[in-house]
Structures are given as structure tokens and as C-alpha cells.
Amino acid sequence: MTSTTDGAVPVKRRRDRAAREREILDAAERIFGERGYQGTSMDDIAAAVGVSKPLVYQYYGSKDGMFLACLSRLRAQLLDAVADAILAAPDPEQAMYAGFVAWFTFLDEHPRAWSVLVDEGMLAAGPAAQAADEVRAEFVELIATMVRLNLPADHPHDEEEIQIVAQSISGATERLAIWRTRNAGTPSPQKLATTLQKLLWNGLDALRG
Amino acid sequence: MTSTTDGAVPVKRRRDRAAREREILDAAERIFGERGYQGTSMDDIAAAVGVSKPLVYQYYGSKDGMFLACLSRLRAQLLDAVADAILAAPDPEQAMYAGFVAWFTFLDEHPRAWSVLVDEGMLAAGPAAQAADEVRAEFVELIATMVRLNLPADHPHDEEEIQIVAQSISGATERLAIWRTRNAGTPSPQKLATTLQKLLWNGLDALRG
DNA sequence: TGGCAGAACTTACTCCCAGTAAGTTACTCG
DNA sequence: CGAGTAACTTACTGGGAGTAAGTTCTGCCA
Numbered sequence: 001m002t003s004t005t006d007g008a009v010p011v012k013r014r015r016d017r018a019a020r021e022r023e024i025l026d027a028a029e030r031i032f033g034e035r036g037y038q039g040t041s042m043d044d045i046a047a048a049v050g051v052s053k054p055l056v057y058q059y060y061g062s063k064d065g066m067f068l069a070c071l072s073r074l075r076a077q078l079l080d081a082v083a084d085a086i087l088a089a090p091d092p093e094q095a096m097y098a099g100f101v102a103w104f105t106f107l108d109e110h111p112r113a114w115s116v117l118v119d120e121g122m123l124a125a126g127p128a129a130q131a132a133d134e135v136r137a138e139f140v141e142l143i144a145t146m147v148r149l150n151l152p153a154d155h156p157h158d159e160e161e162i163q164i165v166a167q168s169i170s171g172a173t174e175r176l177a178i179w180r181t182r183n184a185g186t187p188s189p190q191k192l193a194t195t196l197q198k199l200l201w202n203g204l205d206a207l208r209g
Numbered sequence: 210m211t212s213t214t215d216g217a218v219p220v221k222r223r224r225d226r227a228a229r230e231r232e233i234l235d236a237a238e239r240i241f242g243e244r245g246y247q248g249t250s251m252d253d254i255a256a257a258v259g260v261s262k263p264l265v266y267q268y269y270g271s272k273d274g275m276f277l278a279c280l281s282r283l284r285a286q287l288l289d290a291v292a293d294a295i296l297a298a299p300d301p302e303q304a305m306y307a308g309f310v311a312w313f314t315f316l317d318e319h320p321r322a323w324s325v326l327v328d329e330g331m332l333a334a335g336p337a338a339q340a341a342d343e344v345r346a347e348f349v350e351l352i353a354t355m356v357r358l359n360l361p362a363d364h365p366h367d368e369e370e371i372q373i374v375a376q377s378i379s380g381a382t383e384r385l386a387i388w389r390t391r392n393a394g395t396p397s398p399q400k401l402a403t404t405l406q407k408l409l410w411n412g413l414d415a416l417r418g
Numbered sequence: 419t420g421g422c423a424g425a426a427c428t429t430a431c432t433c434c435c436a437g438t439a440a441g442t443t444a445c446t447c448g
Numbered sequence: 449c450g451a452g453t454a455a456c457t458t459a460c461t462g463g464g465a466g467t468a469a470g471t472t473c474t475g476c477c478a
Binding site: 036037038039118119120121122124125126129130133160161164165167168169170171172173174175176179182187191192195196198199200201202203204205206207 | 245246247248327328329330331333334335338339342369370373374376377378379380381382383384385388391396400401404405407408409410411412413414415416
Binding site: 014 | 426428
């Protein structure tokens with residue numbers, strides 16, 4: 001079927017692996033975001049790209065693997081947004097506030113992203129659970145770093161305590177993000193950030209004792 | 210095959226609805242706890258009770274419904290444990306500490322329960338999501354009540370702020386519970402409670418301003 | 419130019435599991 | 449006893465995850 005004169009292409013062409021992987025990942029992110037984890041089938045994703053299911057399996061291994069790849073990329077973007085906001089702030093107190101605002105704003109502006117993050121709990125079981133934890137761990141580490149910055153340098157840190165605090169803050173912000181989207185008249189990112197700030201700032205003081 | 214002299218019974222007998230429902234619920238709770246949501250099939254549950262699958266569907270409607278019923282009962286037990294601890298405490302500060310300790314201790318002592326609670330995120334989609342939120346809402350309300358007790362009675366409460374704080378605390382404790390079980394050498398309930406106490410107590414002060 | 423190695427891709431399945439239609443058996447009350 | 453109803457079953461459908469085995473394209477070297 002190699003047409004001689006017809007410039008009108010053989011529409012579907014083979015592409016190299018990296019390009020296909022990206023194409024599949026983009027489609028998966030969109031569809032997971034629209035229909036959720038349960039509502040999305042691997043056939044849907046394959047069809048959206050115009051490719052067969054086994055190819056998707058070849059590249060991403062399993063449905064969990066596919067989802068995890070989306071999650072991982074979205075988390076990285078979210079982490080960047082928050083880290084940028086923190087780094088741009090003039091002092092730790094404002095950095096904390098800016099970080100919270102960036103978090104909630106990002107989720108506002110990327111509704112598909114939150115949808116995927118909300119479904120993160122879907123990976124509660126299996127080996128994917130551990131992988132999902134590792135993806136989240138970067139965030140917890142960022143928070144832990146922020147916390148350490150607020151402790152006097154000479155004071156011996158209680159690492160365990162710092163981990164507890166970081167996990168708590170991470171859990172609190174995730175729950176707020178979910179709560180927010182499930183209720184109509186929810187507070188603005190600024191209001192949420194202000195409240196968290198008030199709640200936590202003094203509390204962090206107490207840890208220095 | 211109705212044997213004449215054999216006292217060895219027709220082992221399986223019909224039971225009235227309430228009894229069967231309880232029996233099924235108990236089995237479901239156990240199996241969900243052992244294998245997780247994904248790893249459990251409705252046939253497994255039916256087989257464990259020695260009953261056919263449609264009966265389970267007749268009583269609980271769907272797999273989500275079945276899971277939700279387990280979740281709901283476990284949450285109620287957890288809520289009781291925490292509420293009891295809070296009520297037994299002599300003052301708000303100790304009540305808060307006692308509540309945290311009770312939370313983590315309960316999850317320690319009921320490994321099946323945590324397993325189900327961890328999988329709560331599984332219900333991220335569908336109508337079950339809202340039902341799951343409602344189950345959790347009782348907890349958030351308990352926390353909100355605790356928070357209000359710490360605000361001066363004459364001061365006009367910012368209800369929105371209270372909700373934010375309550376959601377945060379609920380999210381933090383859930384995340385800590387999950388984190389705890391996924392890591393070997395985790396802190397004791399007392400250590401966790403102490404840290405949360407230090408972190409939040411001063412913060413709640415700040416809300417009074 | 420031919421032909422070959424390997425990568426990209428497909429067809430055509432299997433198996434498992436949620437959910438259901440339609441019927442059967444046991445209990446209860448007149 | 450018989451009629452009505454509640455408890456329960458058999459036997460199925462449909463859909464989606466995952467796979468075995470093959471087919472076609474493409475770049476490369478003689």
C-alpha cells in the first residue's frame with residue numbers, strides 16, 4: 001500500500017519508543033483525570049492513542065504501573081510548584097505560607113491532577129503501594145527540610161519528631177485538598193494557608209523546647 | 210438424601226435475616242482486613258459464610274456497599290474508643306493527648322481495622338465516596354467540638370476556620386496511622402501523641418487571636 | 419540492491435470477578 | 449394440610465486485566 005503520488009499520509013505510523021511512551025502517558029493522565037482509576041480501562045487508554053492494549057502493557061507493565069507513572073509525573077510538577085514558591089520567599093514564615101498557597105492553587109488550576117492525586121489511595125495494596133509512598137516521600141522530605149530550618153542549628157534535632165511533624169503536615173494538606181473539592185463553597189487557598197500557618201507556626205516553636 | 214437415623218445434621222440451616230447479615234458482615238470484615246479491598250472477591254465472602262453470592266448482594270447491594278458496611282462499623286468502634294478517652298480526661302489539654310493515644314492504640318490492637326481504614330481511599334470514586342466521607346465526618350465533628358471547647362465562649366467563632374483545623378487534624382492522624390504501619394521501627398502511640406500535642410496545642414492558642 | 423535482525427505493533431485469546439434473572443426450598447400462619 | 453412469603457440457589461452475562469504468539473515495519477550491512 002505504499003502509494004506513489006498520494007501525499008495524504010498513511011495516518012498511523014510507527015513511532016519510536018520514547019515518543020509513544022510520552023503519548024500514552026499523556027492520554028492516560030487525561031483519562032484517569034476525567035474518569036478516575038476505576039472508571040478507566042487499559043483499552044480506553046490504548047484506544048485514545050490509537051494503539052493496541054498489549055503495547056501499553058509492554059511499556060507500563062500493569063494498570064497500577066500506568067497509574068503510577070501519571071501520579072509520579074504530576075507529583076513532580078506539584079513539588080516543583082511548591083518548592084519554587086518556598087524558595088522565592090524572603091523568610092521561613094512567609095515560605096511556609098507561600099508553600100501552602102502554591103499547593104492549593106496548583107490543585108485548583110490542574111483539576112485533572114487533583115483527581116489523580118485523590119485516587120492515589122487506590123494503590124493501597126500490592127507493590128504499587130510502596131512505590132506510591134516513595135513518590136510522596138519527596139514531599140515529606142521537603143516539608144521536613146522546612147521544619148529543620150526552623151530549629152536552632154546547635155540544638156540536637158529529634159529526627160523522629162521531625163518525621164512525625166512532616167507526615168502530619170503532608171496528611172493535613174492532602175485531606176484539605178480532597179475535602180475542598182468535595183464541598184461547594186470552600187475556602188480560598190489564601191484562607192486555608194493562613195489558617196494552617198496560624199495553627200502550625202506556634203506549634204513549631206514548641207518543638208524547640 | 211434425608212437420612213433417617215443419622216443425627217449428623219443438615220449442617221447448613223436457614224437463619225433469619227438479621228443473624229445472616231451479621232454473619233456476613235463479620236466474615237467480610239475479616240477477609241477485607243486480611244486481603245484488602247482489591248484482593249477480596251464477593252465470592253470469597255460468600256464462601257466463607259457458606260452461602261451463595263446473590264445473597265450477599267441482596268443484603269449489601271454491591272461490593273462497595275459491603276465494604277462500606279465494614280468501614281462504618283469499624284469507624285464507629287474507633288470513634289467510641291477515642292471519645293471515651295477524651296471524656297475521661299480531666300481537662301482539654303489532657304483530653305487531646307488521650308484522644309491521640311486512644312486513636313493509635315486502637316489501630317495497633319486491631320490490625321484488621323487499620324487495614325480496612327487504609328483501604329478507605331479505595332472508595333474515591335462513585336456514590337460510595339460520599340458515603341465514606343459521611344462516615345468520616347463524625348470524626349471530624351468530634352475534633353471540631355474539641356477545638357471549640359478551647360476557644361473562649363464569648364468570642365465569635367470562625368466556623369470555617371474550625372472546619373479547616375478539624376479536617377487537618379483528621380488528615381494528619383490518618384496519614385500517621387498509615388505511615389506507621391508501613392515502616393518497621395515506628396514511634397509508640399505515646400510518642401506520636403506527645404509530638405502532635407506539642408505541635409497543635411500552641412497553634413490552637415493562635416486561633417483565639 | 420537484497421536480505422536479515424530486532425523493535426514496534428496486532429489479533430485473538432484466557433481467566434477472573436462484579437452483578438443479575440429466574441427459579442427453588444424451607445418456614446409460618448391460617 | 450395448603451398458601452404465602454422469606455431465605456436461598458443455580459446458572460448465567462458482561463466487561464476488563466493480562467498474555468501468547470504471531471506480523472509488519474525499519475534501519476543496517478554485505
